[in-house]
Amino acid sequence: MNDLTVDDRSIALDKDGFLVDLNDWSPEVAEALAQREQLLLTSDHWEILDVLRDFYAQYQLAPATRPLIKYTALRLGPEKGNSPHLNRLFNGTPAKLAAKLAGLPKPTNCI
Amino acid sequence: MARSLLIISRQAPWKGPSAREALDIALAGGAFDLPLGMLFLDDGVFQLQAEQQPAVLEQKNLAANLQALPMFGVDELFVCAHSLAARGLDLCHLALPAEPLDAPALRALIARFDEVITL
Amino acid sequence: MTTLHVIAHSPFADNRLASCLRLLGIEDALLLCGDAVYALRPGSEPLRDLQAMNLEGRLFALKEDLQARAIDGGLAKAVDYPAFVELSLHHDKVNSWL
Structure with a gap:
């Protein structure tokens, strides 16, 4: 099912x-x-998914929201690595939804 | 203002769930923006050793996970200099940067935090 | 800030006690319970280590754990559970060596 x-x-x-x-x-x-998830992936989504997959390759864990924002800001700049941008792209639950789409395990410590 | 917490991790990564639990506390606390510090003491310094291959034992890579701590807002990482030296380890053997502290500095560190837990 | 360190493991089985003595601040206290009270065995190495530190008034042991193991508290002040609670409150924090 x-x-x-x-x-x-x-x-x-x-x-x-x-x-x-x-x-x-x-x-x-x-x-x-x-x-x-009724979501159409654009290049804006894809750059975040790429960042997430890099995060996982480096740290072997899926980030909660805060580290996701921090890592994205580090990689793509603060105009991408902020909570409004990520919330808008991923229906308000970026850590969970983006991890799912990027093929990561469920984020630990994500409540 | 949230109370600060120092997590002292003193078991090797292979010795039961202790090292993993200490990391989980740090990651969860960091995700909630709590003021946290982490001290690696005794066999806990082995967690930091570079080039470990836990996959051989079908275990997760704790050293890789630990490197995510700064991303979770946990920047205060310390290691007991005595524990390192006793195990033939040097800072250059570590997979992530942690500040080495001698005994007086360790005493000051513990005094500085509101809460301390040793795992 | 003062810390009450609590150890429950035998000093002959691991190095909790040795590490704790290195980290013990001059105003910190140490409470031994469970198998950690074996550190008070007369003539033992850990007792010599404890004696080498100036722990007067700062070293405690749980009375019932001493009695059960036939150990004379000696260097440590024997405390019951209410006194243990009292000690915990008297310090800014408690560090349990799990």
Whole structure:
């Protein structure tokens, strides 16, 4: 029931819609996940997803909101790394939703 | 003003959940903007060692996680100089920058924080 | 700010006590409970370490843990649980060596 079908491939999701196997991620999978959230990914979204994937590659964990803002500001500048911008892009829950679309595990310490 | 908390982590990353729990407290507190410090003491200094390969034991990379602390607003990272030296470690062996403190500086550090927890 | 350090592990099993003695401020106090009271065994190494510090009036041990282990408090002042609580309140913070 919680599977995602991308190019005839069935991809397992957990009960919150996060990838069960992070290796399943691809840009196409991200687009399909976004569609489930009624979201169309633009370049503004993609640069954040890229930043998130870098964060995960570096620190091996998914950031809560505050570190996401800080890291984004560090990488893309304060006009991108701020809470209104990220909230607007990701329906008000950037840490959770962006992590989901970027193929990261559910953020720890994110309440 | 929130009360400041010093977390003293003194177990090696392989010794049960202690090191992971200390990090979780720091990450959760940092996400809520609490004034936190973290001190690595005794075998806890092994958590900071660079080039560990926890994947060999199918464990998560704690040293990589620890490097995220400044992103979570936890910038006050300290390491006991005595514990380092006793284990043949030097600052250049560490995966993240932590300030080495001698005994008098450690006593002053503990006195400075409102709360202290040792894991 | 003063700290009451609380240790419950045997000094013969790990180095909590040794590390704590290094971190103990001149106004800090130390309370031994559980197997940590073995540090007070006459003739033992940890007792010598404790004696080498000037801990007069700042070293405490939980009375029932001493009694159960047939250890004479000696250097440490034996306290019961109400006195333990009193001590905790008397210091700015308590650091439990878990």
